[in-house]
Amino acid sequence: MTVRDWQGEADARARACLTAVAPPGDLWLGAMLAEHGAAGVWAGLVAGEPPPSVPVEEDEDPDPEAWARLRRRWDGWSAAAARVDPDGLLGESAAAGIRFVAPGDPEWPGRLDGLDLPGGRRSHGLWVRGGGDLRNLCLRSVAVVGARSATAYGEHVAAEMAYELAEQDVVVVSGGAYGIDGAAHRAAHANGSTVVVLACGLDVDYPRGHAGMFADIARTGVLVSERPVGATPRAKDFLIRNRLIAALTPGTVVVEAGRRSGALNTASHAVELHRVLMAVPGPVTSAMSVGCHVLLRDWQAGCVTCADDVVAQVGAVGELPPESGPVRVSAHLDAESARVLEAVPRAGAGPAVVAAASGTSLDVAMRSLGLLAAAGLVERCRAGWRLPR
Amino acid sequence: MTVRDWQGEADARARACLTAVAPPGDLWLGAMLAEHGAAGVWAGLVAGEPPPSVPVEEDEDPDPEAWARLRRRWDGWSAAAARVDPDGLLGESAAAGIRFVAPGDPEWPGRLDGLDLPGGRRSHGLWVRGGGDLRNLCLRSVAVVGARSATAYGEHVAAEMAYELAEQDVVVVSGGAYGIDGAAHRAAHANGSTVVVLACGLDVDYPRGHAGMFADIARTGVLVSERPVGATPRAKDFLIRNRLIAALTPGTVVVEAGRRSGALNTASHAVELHRVLMAVPGPVTSAMSVGCHVLLRDWQAGCVTCADDVVAQVGAVGELPPESGPVRVSAHLDAESARVLEAVPRAGAGPAVVAAASGTSLDVAMRSLGLLAAAGLVERCRAGWRLPR
Known part of the structure; x- marks a missing residue:
């Protein structure tokens, strides 16, 4: 691959x-x-x-x-x-279905080169899990982030905006947290693809309550992290993770943020990287909108109320290439891997059976199965390997 | 006077x-x-x-x-x-306690000269009712306007903002309508002074339900209109009135506005006159905040969430002179009128009694009483003239 x-x-x-x-x-x-x-x-x-x-x-x-x-x-x-x-x-x-993507690899998102500025904390490599192609998914994407302790209003707006962004083939990138992030991921996944940027190993499923959502998202979207399998998240990891969310996308929307929300950290990275910064207004009586109003008042954030506003603001700087939709990794398989994938039965089979069915050697079949698993296209089961459920 | x-x-x-x-x-x-x-x-x-x-x-x-x-x-x-x-x-x-103020008169607000631009519909003269001095009240003022069909949220924010503006000796100018205007006037009056700009004669009390509020406001603030006694408002009068609200103040805050609210007309006058335009954000799910979000998104309106934000934005352009508070007309009375005013008993008296008590001729007393009534400092009663209740 x-x-x-x-x-x-x-x-x-x-x-x-x-x-x-x-x-x-x-x-x-x-x-x-x-x-x-x-x-x-x-x-x-x-x-x-x-x-x-x-x-x-x-x-x-x-x-x-x-x-x-x-x-x-x-x-x-x-x-x-x-x-x-x-x-x-x-x-x-x-x-665990996790592949490593290094700078220069076909799946490496070109926008991360934005971090290559003086003092910019460039990424040394990304762990990726899921059936989507990280680079392709990020081409036409927007970050939708916000408070963990979101209000019903914030989650409603995040979900509506993410769903409508997916409707327009815009991939929603967020941090996988409870609150705004989760609402945005879920709605985007229901109508298209989404990218989850985590601060822990991709097998760790933090927060635990989002394990099911992460597994769902891995089918068509991707989860991405700079931390290896098994790594648990420490407080500072979230801050260093936030720069990736801003760097992967041409623009960041803050849906709800308290006065000291981590979403404001992501917003500051977007500004540093000269990306489009947007904020959703809310009731001035809501503590969870205070951060958004600071962005609108003092940071020259664009005021966005719906997906159309977001597409107009990011599109205005030419950063949303017209595209019919995200491309799956499977479209890029070499002939050998494609044959092996076709030979994997839905119910599962051992490598020898797959090798025989695909007409390749056991050696080739095993290497291909490993790569296919890393791309999220097959998964381990008791019988050996199967297509993901 | x-x-x-x-x-x-x-x-x-x-x-x-x-x-x-x-x-x-x-x-x-x-x-x-x-x-x-x-x-x-x-x-x-x-x-x-x-x-x-x-x-x-x-x-x-x-x-x-x-x-x-x-x-x-x-x-x-x-x-x-x-x-x-x-x-x-x-x-x-x-x-009816209504005086006429012409361009060049001491009470004429200098800011109205802003309307003297090509195609600018300059005012030919103002009818004024109330104990405040129009010019002085407008020196340190802000327009707070918005939808008639305001939400509870909008009225709450308008009232809180107006009350806190009054706290900072800023006079709130608005259009006297139901909804945002009324909430702003009431709260400003409770804590300071306010200016009501009407599209009808100042004795007409439109809307009827605000007659009591207008009478209250006349004690310390002023009502102002370009239309003579008895004139009822037609639809177009509100639009031509709106330019006065924008012109009397260094800045206009729109608290709530639907997509086609008249408050947006006031906002457009503020922009034309190079005054500070501000908007209060609200839930993106509220039809009554759509207009405010358009102002924030497309009109470069400043985002304001409280009185401090307003004072900071208007003060930043040097348009809020530090002043200890509005000046009452009574402070400007000539010696004769001041003596006559002192002679008017709370319960009321005829001109002859007032003349005798003030040591002036009947002629002088009658002229002074007319002027005092026009300034809202005395009012007619069965006995003749009395201090306003």
Whole structure:
């Protein structure tokens, strides 16, 4: 599914492993990856070598204490790297239907290059789960975010807006949380596709109550995260995650937000990235609309009341290419994988049966099944592999 | 109370009479008044003379049909002028506590000169009722307008905002209608002063249900109109009235407005006059907030949620002079009128008693009582004149 040469494959594998030892968006790691390549950095970490040098801004203070801190950070990563089993990480991920997408891969969303600005916390790689193609889904997309403790009004507006955006083939990107995020995802999924950007491993299902929704969404949409399988979310992970929501889309709509809502953090990323910032007004008597009114009053956010308003504002900057709808990964399968997929029975079968039915070797069938699982097109069952329910 | 020379008095008297024959803001009449003076124009009308010539724009089409229409208009005014009894009009007005304020009078609000732009329907004169000084009240003022068929939410927000504006010595100007206007007037009056701009004669009390509120407001605030005593409002009068609301104030707040609300007409005047336009957001599910959201989205209206927001936005353009509060007409009384006012007993007395008590002649006392009544400081009763209840 992904076309990587030998070096690309090694780098992608190294980036996948790095997600298990270093925090997403780490600026120093980003500089090392740019200078020395992911495979080299990873090899150095595993071998317990000292950190490779990176170009330093002339006006940067060569504070010895700062260097000591960096060294401790590197040593921590190095110790963690020694405990990572690359095959195990990738195998466990594939078994859970999770694939890794690295910069340069066909599924890598070009808009993330917006994070490549001075001090921009560029993503080093994304874990992706689901039948949608992340890049294609994000082409014609909008972020719809808001408070977890939303009001009935906010959830109603989020759902209506998301449903109507889906009607116009606009993919809704959000953070998978309770409240506005959940209402937007659910309505978008009911009428089209949606992208869930999580702050935890894609097998972790945080919040728990959204596990069923995430499984549903994985059929046609995608879940995406910078954190590896098994990673639980810490408070700061949500903030670093928010930059991805803003960066994946040409515009962000804040539906409801209290005075200190995390949605305002996403809004600030949208402004930094020069994306379209929009806010939904609400009763001035509602604490959950205070943040939206601040955005309208002080941040020059566009006032949007419905999907048409959103499409008009984002479309006005030429960022909603006319497209008939999201493209599924299955459309991009190579001939071998497509044959293997066709041979997988709905009720499930072992790899040998699939290999025989598809006319390929057991070896090829097993590799294809792994890739198909990573793309969310097949899933494990007691009999072996089956089409997702 | 007003300082006019002989010519000024004759012109003011003519302008007062003109309100009884020509519609407010008539452009052609405005051009004639500027060219020939009000007294001359009025004399010509009464004498049945042909219309005096006014300078015509070079590129204006001397369409003979247009001239015939103008001539019919003039002849209609002329016929009506012949039926006007100037002493009767002014006497009846004074008896109802209504004074006439002409351009150049001390009480004339300077901001109305903003209407003196090409095609601007400048006011030819204002009827004023109440104990406030129109000019002083408007110095530090804001228009708060909105739908007649307001929701409970809208009336709540209008009242809260008006009350808090009064707290900050900002006078609320509005149109006296049911709904938002009434809620704003009532709350402003409860905590300070307010100005009611009507589309009918100031003795007409339209809408009827607000007669009591208007009487209350007249004590410390003012009611103002371009129409003479007895004039009932027609639909178009509200639109021409709306320009006054926008012109009297440095900024207009629209609290609630349907898609075709008259408040949007006031908003368009505010924009034309380069005043600050503000809108209160509301639920996007409310038809009564649709107009406000259009103003926020497409008219670059400022988003305001409370009085502080309004003061910040209007204050930012330097249009809210710091002042300790509105000034009452009584502060400007000449010594004679002040003595007469002091002599009027609460229970009421005839002019002879008042003259004796104030140590003035009957003649002076009667003239002063007329002026005091026009300023809303005394009112007629069975015994003669008394202080307003």
